[in-house]
Amino acid sequence: MNILRNLFLALLCVPLPALAALNVFACEPEWAALAQELGGDKLSVVSAITARSDPHRIEARPSLIARIRDANLVICSGSELEVGWLPLLLTQSGNDRIQPGSPGFIEASQFVIKLEVPKVIDRALGDIHPGGNPHIHLDPRNIAKVADVVSARLMELDGANAATYKSRGDDFRRRWDEASKRWQQAAAPLKGVPIVVYHKDFSYFINWAGMREVGSLEPKPGIPPTPTHLAELVERMKRAPAKVVVYSPYNSPAAADFLSQRAGIPKAMMPFTVGGTPKAKDLFGLFDDTIERLLAVNK
Amino acid sequence: MFRQMWCAAALAVAMLPAYAQDATREEVRKLKQQVDELDKRVQDAENAAAQASAQASSRPQSESALNPAVSVILNGVYGNLQRDPNTYHLNGFVPTMGEVSPPLRGFSIGESELAFAANVDHLFRGTLIASITPEDTVGVEEAYIQTLGLSRGFTVKAGRFFSGVGYQNQIHAHAWDFTDMSLAGKVFLGNQLNDDGVQIKWVAPLPFYVDLGAEFARGRQFPAGPEGGQSKNGWGAQTFFAHIGGDLGTSHAWQVGLSHLRTNPRDRTFDDSDSTGTSVTNSFTGTSRLWVVDGVLKWAPDHNPTYNNFKLQGEYFRRSENGDLTYDTAGASLGTMTDAYSSRQSGWYLQGVYQFLPQWRAGYRYDQLSAGTTSAGLVNSGALSAADFPTLNPYNPKRHTAMIDWNPSEFSRIRLQFARDYSRQNEPDNQVFLQYIVSLGAHGAHRF
Numbered sequence: 001m002n003i004l005r006n007l008f009l010a011l012l013c014v015p016l017p018a019l020a021a022l023n024v025f026a027c028e029p030e031w032a033a034l035a036q037e038l039g040g041d042k043l044s045v046v047s048a049i050t051a052r053s054d055p056h057r058i059e060a061r062p063s064l065i066a067r068i069r070d071a072n073l074v075i076c077s078g079s080e081l082e083v084g085w086l087p088l089l090l091t092q093s094g095n096d097r098i099q100p101g102s103p104g105f106i107e108a109s110q111f112v113i114k115l116e117v118p119k120v121i122d123r124a125l126g127d128i129h130p131g132g133n134p135h136i137h138l139d140p141r142n143i144a145k146v147a148d149v150v151s152a153r154l155m156e157l158d159g160a161n162a163a164t165y166k167s168r169g170d171d172f173r174r175r176w177d178e179a180s181k182r183w184q185q186a187a188a189p190l191k192g193v194p195i196v197v198y199h200k201d202f203s204y205f206i207n208w209a210g211m212r213e214v215g216s217l218e219p220k221p222g223i224p225p226t227p228t229h230l231a232e233l234v235e236r237m238k239r240a241p242a243k244v245v246v247y248s249p250y251n252s253p254a255a256a257d258f259l260s261q262r263a264g265i266p267k268a269m270m271p272f273t274v275g276g277t278p279k280a281k282d283l284f285g286l287f288d289d290t291i292e293r294l295l296a297v298n299k
Numbered sequence: 300m301f302r303q304m305w306c307a308a309a310l311a312v313a314m315l316p317a318y319a320q321d322a323t324r325e326e327v328r329k330l331k332q333q334v335d336e337l338d339k340r341v342q343d344a345e346n347a348a349a350q351a352s353a354q355a356s357s358r359p360q361s362e363s364a365l366n367p368a369v370s371v372i373l374n375g376v377y378g379n380l381q382r383d384p385n386t387y388h389l390n391g392f393v394p395t396m397g398e399v400s401p402p403l404r405g406f407s408i409g410e411s412e413l414a415f416a417a418n419v420d421h422l423f424r425g426t427l428i429a430s431i432t433p434e435d436t437v438g439v440e441e442a443y444i445q446t447l448g449l450s451r452g453f454t455v456k457a458g459r460f461f462s463g464v465g466y467q468n469q470i471h472a473h474a475w476d477f478t479d480m481s482l483a484g485k486v487f488l489g490n491q492l493n494d495d496g497v498q499i500k501w502v503a504p505l506p507f508y509v510d511l512g513a514e515f516a517r518g519r520q521f522p523a524g525p526e527g528g529q530s531k532n533g534w535g536a537q538t539f540f541a542h543i544g545g546d547l548g549t550s551h552a553w554q555v556g557l558s559h560l561r562t563n564p565r566d567r568t569f570d571d572s573d574s575t576g577t578s579v580t581n582s583f584t585g586t587s588r589l590w591v592v593d594g595v596l597k598w599a600p601d602h603n604p605t606y607n608n609f610k611l612q613g614e615y616f617r618r619s620e621n622g623d624l625t626y627d628t629a630g631a632s633l634g635t636m637t638d639a640y641s642s643r644q645s646g647w648y649l650q651g652v653y654q655f656l657p658q659w660r661a662g663y664r665y666d667q668l669s670a671g672t673t674s675a676g677l678v679n680s681g682a683l684s685a686a687d688f689p690t691l692n693p694y695n696p697k698r699h700t701a702m703i704d705w706n707p708s709e710f711s712r713i714r715l716q717f718a719r720d721y722s723r724q725n726e727p728d729n730q731v732f733l734q735y736i737v738s739l740g741a742h743g744a745h746r747f
Contacts, residue, residue: 050549052601057709059597059604060747061552062508062544069452069502080742084709088744091424091445094452094502101421123710123739223708224605224657250603 020044021158025068025098027076027086028055030137031108031146033274033283035075037172038151042161048089051276054250055081056127056222060088072157074098075150078107079114079134103156109134111149112142115203126220137273138205140180140287147172179284187291193298194240196233196265198225198247198256201272205290214242217255225255237263244297248272266297367417367425368741372473374409376402379731382723389486390724391670391694392644393583393620394569395521397489401479401720401730408433409734412440412473414743422448428471440471440493452502462492463500463512463540464558465614466593474745476610476652477702478716478732482666483616483646487589489521492560494536508544508554513537522587522618523562537561544747553596554747560589564620568628574686577632581688583640585622591615595747606657613649618642624675626683636683638676645669650700658706666698696722711737 024045026032032047039045046067049058055077068074068089076082090099097104114132121130136142151169155162191210195202198217206213215236219229237259245267247256253269260267271280271289279289378384380401387400402409410430419425428441443458461469467484468491480490496516503509518524518535537560544554568582593614600607624640627633646669652662670693677683685692698721704714718730 049602052549053603054605057605058602059552059599060744061546061597062542062554062747063546063552065502066505066508066545070504083742084744086744088746091447092454092502094449094454094500096448096450099421099447100418123708127709250601250605252606 021161022072022154023070024073024075025071027074027082028137029274029276030143030283030286031075031077031150033286034143034147034150035073035154037283038147038168039154039165040168042158042164043154051271051273051280052249056084058085060085060092064089065092068093068098069095071095071098071104073104073106073153075106075108077109077134077136079109079131079136080129081109081134103153106146106149106153108142108146108149109136111145112136112139115207116200126218127222133200133203135201136204138202138290139208140176140183141208142204143283144173144176144180147176175284179287183287183291186295189298190291190294193244193294194242196237196242196245196259198245198251201248202246202270209291209294214240217245217247217251217259230255230258233259234262237265241265244268244294246270246294249276268293268297270294367415368743370412370414370738370740370743372412372414372471372736372738374411374473374734374736375406376409376478377406377733378402378404380404381729382726387722388690389482389668389696389722390690391692391696392486392668392690393567393642394690395486395489396525396569397485397491397521399480399485399490401718402732402734410438410472412471414741416741416743418447419444422446452504454500454502456498456500457496459493459495460498462488462494462514462516462536462538462560463498464488464492464538464560464589465591465616466556466595466612467614468492470746473736473738476612476650476660476662477664477700478714478734479718481614481648481650481664482668482696482698482722483614483648486644486646486668487522487591487616487618492520494519496534496536508542510540510542512540514539518562521567522560522589522620523564524567535562549602550600551596551598552747553594555594556592558591558593560587560591562587564622566625566628569690571688571690573627573632573688574684575632579627579632580629582625582628583620583622584625585620585640587618587620589616589618591617597747604654606654608654610652611650612652613647615645615647617645619644624677626677626687633683633687636677638680638682640673640675640677642671642673644671644673659703660706661703662701664698664700664702666696666700668696670694692724694724698722709742710739711735 021042024035024043026035026045026047028049029047029051032045035043035045048064049055076086099105117132118128118130151165154165187209192212194212194214195206196215197213200221215233217225219226241263242265245256245259245265247253247269249269249272256267259265270293271277271286274280274282274286277289280286384401384403388394410432412428412430414428416426424445424447426441426443430438430440439459441460443456443460445456446454463469468488484490494516496514498512498514500510500512515534516536523536538558540556540558542554542556546552563586565584566582568580570578570580573579591614596611598609621641623637625637627635648664648666650662650664652660654660673691678685698718700718702714702716704712706712714734716732720728720730
């Protein structure tokens with residue numbers, strides 16, 4: 001009994017982590033990183049997925065329901081990117097704070113200008129998102145816009161720490177605007193460079209950097225690469241070669257390898273999101289590394 | 300006048316070069332600033348216009364935008380069976396009067412599902428799933444409201460819904476990994492149990508998943524029904540369940556559950572053919588208690604199921620029934636007789652499905668039931684013989700099932716399934732099914 005009692009007392013003495021004011025549940029790592037920048041130790045942030053998971057396809061795991069149950073704020077890309085799993089998490093959560101329409105729910109893509117909003121909605125065209133391309137985070141201007149929204153929401157949800165969020169937000173925006181200028185200059189040589197993507201998840205970067213998308217390894221959005229489509233792409237690349245073929249950490253490199261070898265185009269894995277490469281430790285690293293990797297193959 | 304001013308300015312410039320240069324610089328700087336500002340304004344206006352057009356294009360064109368998410372599931376089967384599915388039964392177990400038979404021989408469409416779902420307001424979400432059978436009847440598979448406005452992990456569902464008993468029961472047929480239900484699901488839940496009632500569920504505030512739930516329902520179906528709760532205030536079926544789940548690293552996720560279904564069937568009938576070869580209707584009145592242990596383990600490397608993934612799923616059912624068995628309720632053969640009846644029966648299945656290539660999956664399932672111990676007073680007392688209840692003669696059905704399916708997109712699946720089914724005593728059945736399942740419309744989320 002004594003041992004048990006001592007064990008119990010010992011457990012009581014284990015230092016508990018400092019209690020965060022708000023629990024933030026981010027659907028994707030980029031929003032987790034943003035929340036971390038803006039809230040620091042006032043927040044306990046989790047990301048539903050890692051950089052190696054495909055945000056379209058993950059499952060509504062029990063652990064995610066457990067996490068979203070206690071969330072004060074949910075930040076997701078939206079525009080139906082998470083339609084296969086997020087609605088289920090929301091209805092199973094038993095948490096009224098984070099239902100769509102409440103202050104605890106941020107659909108990031110609603111605050112930016114979306115690209116590739118389809119004029120025709122037909123699944124024969126692949127898994128297209130009626131609201132436009134949801135992979136908005138690879139344009140630094142979009143991050144800035146969403147940062148302002150998140151800062152404002154943090155101040156609203158946790159008034160006691162509003163001053164902290166304000167100063168962290170201002171500081172982030174200052175650093176981000178500086179970095180954005182730097183990236184603008186660094187990415188100048190990428191203007192007009194033809195690029196082949198795996199999935200339409202790189203469009204916002206292409207748009208920002210003024211690159212030119214000339215093909216995708218997927219025959220249609222969400223449909224895995226097929227031999228016929230790749231053969232066709234190789235032929236096309238022989239006539240009008242792209243400078244680089246890119247893919248994300250959650251894509252298999254096989255299709256990019258194939259195109260790269262057959263058409264003699266360099267391939268490059270992009271970090272895609274925070275944690276996608278060792279250098280992409282935070283949002284700054286994400287853009288640094290993305291630009292660096294593209295410049296390296298564009299020599 | 301302006302010209303004079305310009306002249307004066309020019310003179311001034313000529314006369315005071317040093318000062319003038321400074322002034323010009325100042326002027327140029329100011330102009331540049333103005334240009335920059337204008338530039339910015341134009342840029343802003345352009346952005347606003349682009350935003351407006353982006354929003355305009357994504358803005359719903361009609362009031363249909365507020366209408367619920369609609370989806371349609373279509374499925375069709377070609378069946379090649381050694382034995383006629385119309386004579387299908389599971390020996391050793393009380394028939395459930397549910398739709399437990401395998402798909403028909405030849406071509407047939409399965410049930411087509413029509414689903415509507417939307418948030419009603421900030422407090423409720425509503426779902427209706429209707430099924431249209433190949434026989435041209437329409438059934439309500441699920442029709443329920445669910446709370447959105449509760450906190451602290453609570454959700455309440457009311458209406459008709461698939462019961463939370465076991466694991467597979469809550470999953471719609473179009474999302475099953477095999478064409479048909481497990482044998483255990485067929486004998487213990489009448490294929491799939493959907494009842495009218497209320498479900499209360501609570502998710503615990505823990506770093507891993509724990510839920511507790513209870514359902515109070517009418518008891519309109521086997522094992523309670525059809526008479527179980529027909530004319531009764533209160534409820535005819537109660538279900539209690541608990542689940543624990545979590546992750547093992549990033550690549551594995553698991554969940555185990557325990558559930559208990561309590562019903563008190565009243566005049567639950569089944570048809571049999573007695574020792575004289577006459578078709579008779581028998582009935583059971585008493586208590587039915589079902590326990591289910593279920594588990595599922597999913598592997599997806601780096602939480603990315605796109606290329607390879609594996610799902611292992613199993614359930615163990617154990618049921619005890621105590622009460623009275625009435626033979627020949629209509630007095631069609633040897634006369635109506637009633638005596639005590641009790642049974643302890645069990646069954647389980649284990650299945651694994653592996654996605655070995657993107658779009659391609661293969662799976663195997665093993666089913667086994669144990670007729671366990673059954674004691675019928677009418678037989679023990681010698682009033683009737685075991686031959687008067689051929690369906691209840693102890694027999695342990697089993698089945699092997701293998702399948703391979705191709706999933707060109709998230710919305711379509713074509714499956715080939717082969718089963719060797721020992722549901723009928725001494726009559727093994729080879730079953731081959733070629734099936735398509737497609738979904739149109741809204742992109743429904745699937746349960747874990």
